[in-house]
Amino acid sequence: MSAQPTQTAPNLVNIEVDGKPIQVPKGSMIIEATDKAGIPIPRFCYHRKLPIAASCRQCLVEVEMGGRPMPKPQPACATPVAEGMKVLTRSDKALHAQRNVMEFLLINHPMDCPVCDQGGECELQDMALGYGRSVSRFTERKRTIADEDIGPLVATEMTRCIHCTRCVRFISEIAGTYEFGSMDRGDRHVIGTYIGKNVESELSGNIIDVCPVGALTNKPFQFKARAWELIAKPSIAWHDALGSNLWLHTRRGEVLRTVPRDNEAVNECWLSDRDRYSHQGMYAADRIGAPEVKRNGQWQATSWEDALECAGAALKKAPGSELGILLHPATSNEEGDLLMRMARGLGSAHVDHRLRQLDFADNAVAQPFALPVAEVEQVRAALLVGCDLRYEMPLLNHRLHQAAKKGAKIYAVNPAHFDFNYALAGEAVVAPQALVNALLALAKAAVAAGANAPAALADAISAARSDEGNDAAIAALKQAVSAQGRAVVILGEAAATHPQASWLRAIARFIADATGAGYDELPVGANAVGLARLGVVPGNGGLDAQAMLAQPRKSYLLYGVEPPHDFADGNAALKALHGADQVVAFSAYASAALREVADVILPIALLPEIDATLVNVDGLAQGVAAGAKAPGQARPGWKVLRALGGALQLAGFEFDDLAGLRDGIADRAAAPRSGLAARASAGGITRLATWPIYRSDAVLRRATALNAHPLNRAPAVRLNGDEARRLGLDSDGPVRVADVQLPLVIDAAVPDGTAWIEAAQDLTATLPPYGASITLSKA
16 A cells, blocks of 8 residues: 555644654744754744844754755744754754854853852853853953943843843833833944933833843842742732732742743733832831730730730620721632621621722622733724723733734723823823713714613713714724624723723723623722622622721721722721721731721731732632741731631631631622712812822832832822913922822823822822812912
């Protein structure tokens, strides 16, 4: 019988690598084929997530086509495969080329491995061991390069740079900020910022990971430890609801640095600076390591037994109807469920984690994304509503940035001109009080395109005014879906925390349904989706977070909450807590404000220090084991709650370990309701309050390097020039808002009728909340 021909799929080609036949996709580069086959090829400039540069030439291999060898070795990273190609990665010709390239790369390298932070995990070290010479044949003096100060996060030692341009390609193609580049040629060739400025990207720390040498290193970690001293513990990020996967690098239980852990569906191989550097805040001066009780107005450190007895007595002093339980939206599933058990045991229906929410008309809670994170990169059109996506969820913005590079049309309706790193196809920037009307105009365009308006919105949509820009946005969303593509409507934190968020949410959902787009609402809090799934919200007759402050309780239990910074209305929070008879605080920190209002502080561990479960924006429950040690006598929150619940003899606290606790956890998903807030017209100047990227929780507010970063702007009143002139203000003097003096910044990004004053700053945390009418005057 004659031999049968080999069948090859139409999108595959047959090649041979070092005598091994393999099939690889058409259009692949040789290095991609060998990586999939497990055949190593040395490289420096190549990175699977970055555009090909072919600048280092370390991956030179011998290639044969049609039985004839190519005259020169070819770069494996830039040579596409072809049918019948033969590749030799270990031939004499290939090895000779690779060793010669290594010798050239080391001509000017300082060879300072003993003092380099990259020592022990350096690609150049590894490659030099395999492909380098023991003695250099070059005797010329090595060149030196002056270092640039590019900010508080990344340290530079550019004499070590081998010009692979990975950092340049990352900053331009992934971060999208074009802050790094190559300058000059030959022996004057340098990598750096063009005008000697800080790198201000929210993803800048990733250039440390992609750098194959010690030219770019982690500045806060500098000279702290060697790679072999560190223990890597898998963990997850907890400053937004994406749940990026990461490694905690610890020594003797202390987190010294954080690096990304690959997960293509969540964070790929990247990590935002917020998640990379926040660990500094874990070791702040006001981290509390022992239980404390206030007696006769004085704080005293005490034993756990005494502190739990005092806490139990305080919680039982008032009836359950007078107890309010407020917890941070990053609280884990285990702790959230125990707090609900405690609330039931004490007879309280007043439990809430939605501290930054102002509008509860629809009882909204965080929901998983309709369009998963991994698919956002494939959208052909997107609508952003009240969304500063770069700073609210940096790695989701990265996905949208990649979609924009492929031609996606992105539209925005925002209360300020936010700084996107891609061009918008259309944008409406209106004052906060006009945001609902601007979105209604888009909804009217959707109705004109054939959609049926829901009854609750019909009159408002009918009264709205639309224009050609709105028609274009609706058409782009519909066209993206009809062309077998994807589209998404993303509701951001500036909309979810808006005083009329129920309107924005309902209209955005209608637009998504009318166009066939996915509806993704950014959760406010790292575990807001998990806490909503467990029903950690008010029970029947219970008060929500804002109502608990407007109708003060006699007792409060605060869990992981730092007043006033974590509240939408910090002044109302302080007023309610000051007026309470007793306040029991479970906290990792003892801030001055917390000491003023609390009666008992029970020190709890932070997420990297506990076993916990968090649910991300895709509804994925991610478990994490303790990777670091809590300081002093601080304990995991679930253990403290178990001890307190046991001391109070409450039902549901009989378990012995974490497994027993998890066995008793059941989903009790909170049910949203249909409802719309009253639309009161606001006059004068309205406050726009957004949470700064590096001040959204207590740990970030204590991370020194992040707080020194330019993205962490100083507190100020931001007005556009015309508005400032109308109010008789100028940038030379401070402005008075309520009882606070703030500098004035003229900012063209702010619309008329708006004062942009960021929240969570020490000076701004107690100002009137988002959407409130404020009076500005010269100080």
